[in-house]
Amino acid sequence: MVNATTPALGILLDDVSHGYDIGGRFTPVLENVNLNIAPGEFIALLGPSGCGKSTLLRLVAGLETPRAGRMLADSAPITGPGPDRIVMFQDPTLYPWRTVRANVALSQDISGRVDRAAVDAAITMVGLQGFENAWPHQLSGGMAQRAALARALVNNPRLLILDEPLGKLDSLTRLTMQTELLRLWQDRGFTVIMVTHDVEEALLLATRVITFSARPASVVSDITIDLPYHRHRDDPHLLALRRDILVQLGHSADW
């Protein structure tokens, strides 16, 4: 996990709209989403539950094609999934028939480029050493999520797409993993798009915090956080931003 050579990926979403047929009726989920993500940015996405954040990530990953709009990765259209855009899904979705090590090594199995040292390093990074040979059903929910994070990180992605990656962790592990994530991003310089429900987490980690409206989602605010790391959660600037964002998400201002 030392070769921080792969350049980061930039993403451009141009008037992207998407929707699903639910019960025979078309339901719009994303409406005219415009986003320009520069290589190496750390983007946090916030929005009410069910607004379409996971859907947006699936589009960027190339798992689905949008109904309308243009999506570019480094000025090439996104037509399908690619190993340079690694997704960590909301559920860990580890393969139950693979051990933790084999799960983390999944991308290497697919590409055929085996690098055991990288696998071991990723496992150690998420604190799962000693559980390499465990089956997924023998892990706790948080451990499974950490294994999924290790699986996403193992092969130097150019863009890391994270869907509430730390959602199931206890607050202490969460802090450690936030620090780890930040360190990895600074070391390797990939682009990160991370969905989170935790406004504080977004403000501590991201270079840009983007807030979505309720479904159909569109961008309501796009705030660049121009503070150096390590940020302090009691920083008055962050506290003010936090209040603003919570108001945008629908909380009353006098909270």
Add this chain to the structure above:
Amino acid sequence: MTQTTSFPLHDIATAPDTATAPRRAWRPGLLPWLAGPAWCCAAFVTWFWPDADDFPATDSLAIACAIIGIVLVPVALLPRFSAKAPWMIALALGLAAWEGVQAKLLLLPRPFFGTPQDLLDVFVTDWRKLGDSLLHSLGLLAVGYITGAVLGVVIGVGLGRSARFRYWVQPIIRLVGPLPPVALLPLAFVIIPSSWAASEALMTLASAFPVIVLTWSGISAVDPAYYDVARTMGARDRFLVLRVALPAAAPQIFVGLFMGLGMSFAMLVVAEMLGVKSGLGFYMQWAQGWAAYPNMYAALVVMSLMCTGLITILFRIRDRILGWQKDGLKW
């Protein structure tokens, strides 16, 4: 794995660990030491109680029982024998009872109910033909079953993954699959000139159907998120089928393989009784024709051992491949 209960579970008491059942602490006590004497008892009954008729192999039977009895005395020292001891004792007592009821008192009508020595005599004098029949049966079964299993998995994967394949193949499967393959037997023997090939075709059909259906349902039930994970890492169809869909569906596929094996046992016996001129089914048919009932019993014993042996092998393979599952039936 509910279908497996349809197979005789005679072996369950000797299974090394039935982890799912709450384990009562087993106090071995005297029981292991009684197994040897119990077999010596059976030998004693056989040897000293005069036969009611002129049976073959009485002496051999008594000697065999005595040898088992003597061997079991030191075996009682092995800790793992203690779990099997009750069964060994029961077997000896059962044998002695059978010997008493039939060989010594002749309480049951004769040619249909044999004696233990009759059975032993068949094994001693006719083992060559029995073994030969067993090999023929195994050969017939292996070709038909393995072909059926492989075809079943391939067709099941096709049905589960490709809409066009499903469009063309599903109606055929629905029409032909539920038909008991035995019903096709007369037709098959007419259409296919070699009775061997006809039997293989039917056995393939018989074993393929359950494998197809369960593979198909297993593949359709795979969590789409499993595919998404691999696809975002650049996996192509080959990887998705072989390394994602098949392992994810493996528990279901094995249910199909067990059911298919059961079906092919049935098909094997019918084919050998009606067409193929070799194998255990043929042997049985032949024995019945000559009213050689002990031979029929011997063939039944061999057949049952063959079936349980094959099921056991399949269970071993399953346990190896599905070792990741939380629990599973122990055969």
